[in-house]
Amino acid sequence: MKLRLHNYWRSSASHRVRIALGLKNLEWEYVVVDILKGGSAGGGGQHDLGYRTMNPMAQVPTLEITEDDGRVHTLTQSLPIIEYLDERFVDPRLLPVNLEARAHARAVAEMVNSGIQPLQNLSTTNKVGAIGGDVKTWVQGFITRGLAAIEEAVAGNSRFCVGDAPTIADCCLVPQVHSARRFGVDLAGFPRIVAIAAACEALPAFAAAQPDRQPDAIAAR
Numbered sequence: 001m002k003l004r005l006h007n008y009w010r011s012s013a014s015h016r017v018r019i020a021l022g023l024k025n026l027e028w029e030y031v032v033v034d035i036l037k038g039g040s041a042g043g044g045g046q047h048d049l050g051y052r053t054m055n056p057m058a059q060v061p062t063l064e065i066t067e068d069d070g071r072v073h074t075l076t077q078s079l080p081i082i083e084y085l086d087e088r089f090v091d092p093r094l095l096p097v098n099l100e101a102r103a104h105a106r107a108v109a110e111m112v113n114s115g116i117q118p119l120q121n122l123s124t125t126n127k128v129g130a131i132g133g134d135v136k137t138w139v140q141g142f143i144t145r146g147l148a149a150i151e152e153a154v155a156g157n158s159r160f161c162v163g164d165a166p167t168i169a170d171c172c173l174v175p176q177v178h179s180a181r182r183f184g185v186d187l188a189g190f191p192r193i194v195a196i197a198a199a200c201e202a203l204p205a206f207a208a209a210q211p212d213r214q215p216d217a218i219a220a221r
């Protein structure tokens, strides 16, 4: 079996899947989709027909799986991709066995996935800018609101978002913290989130998945 991740260094949804692949200790190939300047028209490789055939939302990431018998599957949406990886490669578990802990991990992941990230995504901020909105204020406001909710949701846990090992929730939170820093969000009010992100980044899988360490980031320097 071969795994190819179509992704972009600065994409937080791609970052989530890179972390999960690392936590599962899987080998995979990095396929660059430059969502800013790539593609045949130079307006982003996600809009190319070939890519959109795999990912109809024209977004990264897409995971391409080639089985040993030649069958190819393409999976989209970072959270279903992470759940697929967790079901196929069981160890270590990214979704806790305990029912309530699992629902809680999914809830924190979803707070990032649907409560914050779509509001900071390129296609959204382009539209906000196009109608004369202040993109920075827009993005900072939604990230701050979402992180404030997550700060409460992870209260009572110490090292990671849920339980004593990284879960799908941490796979989502750490990229969101990267984005928050990139957009200049003040994290002083979120000590638990900052501590969880630091504990995660000390682990090799999280360190290797960091945006700045990806081949397309290095090539762009």
Ligand SMILES: N[C@@H](CCC(=O)N[C@@H](CS)C(=O)NCC(=O)O)C(=O)O
Residues within 6 Å of the ligand: 010, 011, 012, 013, 014, 035, 044, 046, 058, 059, 060, 061, 076, 077, 078, 079, 113, 118, 121, 122, 123, 124
């Ligand atoms: N829910 C999707 C979100 C994917 C997404 O929004 N990807 C962004 C980068 S983080 C993207 O491709 N943006 C390109 C665009 O908006 O044109 C997932 O989790 O995979």
